[in-house]
Amino acid sequence: MPARAVTILKVVVWFACLMPLALIVCQAVTNTLGPDPTAAITHATGFWALRFLLLTLAVTPLRRLSKSLAWLIRFRKMFGNYAFFYASLHLLTYIWLYSAFSVPTMLADIEKRRFITVGFAAWLLMLPLALTSAAWAIRKLGGKRWQLLHRLIYVCGILAVIHYWWIVKPGDRSPMNVTIILAVLLLARVIWSVWHARKHTSVPAAA
């Protein structure tokens, strides 16, 4: 894909990623969030955080499928930052609507409720990734170290899915879809490295 087309597409996608938020704000203003607006906002922001996280994780495996998809890498940072953005809104709904900014309530929740513990941990781990998402951070940290740090996103993905399983009632299997998608995206990396390592060792042997 030509560089200019990618740039234009990036602008379009950047605005498109704001649409879920626009919809929530629209519904809040017109009072059409449904019977339980607090829960509706919480679910929407949580779902979008998870969707963007999976989208970020999908970039690399998709790119490896074909050289013609190399341009996808230019969207990874945007998706990652949007994942953090919606995760932060999700956290804000908890702090504001559920805890009413009460620090003791929040501390008690983090200690007692395991879904809150892992959810909060996932957000904390995303924080350094969002802070070092810009190009200067890669230069400053050096490519190797930056990459190592950003592997934390795998942990974030796993924690986010555990968070989802722990909030639904036992027996409810609605988090199954995202669990399978995450498993496929992580497994694709394992398969690729094994295959890649074998190719590298077999090349000198053939030569």
Next chain:
Amino acid sequence: MLVRTDKPIPSSEITPESAYLNRRKFLAGAAALGATAATARVIGQLVEPATHALANIKLQIIKSPYSTSEAQTSLQNITHYNNFYEFGTDKTDPARTAVSLKIRPWTVTSEGLCKNQKAWDIDTLLKYRPQEERVYRFRCVEGWSMVIPWAGYSLSEFIKACDPLPSAKYVQFLSLADPKQMPYLHSVHMNWPYSEGLRMDEAMHPLTLLTFGLYGQTLPNQDGAPVRVIVPWKYGFKSGKSIVKIRFVAQEPPTAWDTQAPNEYGFYSNVNPNVDHPRWSQKTERVIGAPLFHQTKATQIFNGYGDQVAHLYSGMDLKKYY
């Protein structure tokens, strides 16, 4: 298209004695009502052809002193925000999927430790006692609440008719579990049929309602048609829906959520702001239908019914028997 599989109940069959005495006036009223209902149904079909599972049959009801005067949750919210896992785990699912529930013919079987073991026809039960309107607070364990004008009569009336033996200490309620009518029975991992239970004194308490309707009409499918139990001082899941068996037993019966997650749900499950659920603080509740920043209010012990029911638990450690 509105799919109606059940035969409508002739309104004369569900007239309580008191109203029946006033027959002439009633008949005129009924004719007017019938015409209005028929017209409303036709208009309803034109305006909203996509169905939601409303049973829509008017009940003759009398007022009850047990009602609260608090603002009632809208019929729209009561019928579109449901936990009924046999019809899906999303709260918007049952309104769409519960149309497949067949509520006629329907029988409720009384069995176990009682002298009068039999299959009761739903239409016999419906007119067994006058239908009272009971406006109750309804508190879900997930931390939200509604105020609902139910219709029914005290479960104690039915229990007396079953003539339980002195050895019957508990009452178990079993819901329908038919995969042909309940599309999510296989995909949700629970021990079906849904089972709930009460201690005999809880079941005999006048507040415990054998429930046939809400907002003056027979129960919509997604709210547990054609008959359910309502125990207003306990979390919502204690109030079984679409009941087919009422069993009198000597021991505490297994209940659905206690079996599913014993560390999360106890047998008693009385509304109690001082006992936390592992996932939800029970100190406050979100009022369904209230605006975004005015949703939260404090939860009352026994859901505000402490004056009537606290004596049932005197001497019990409510933190242990949660």
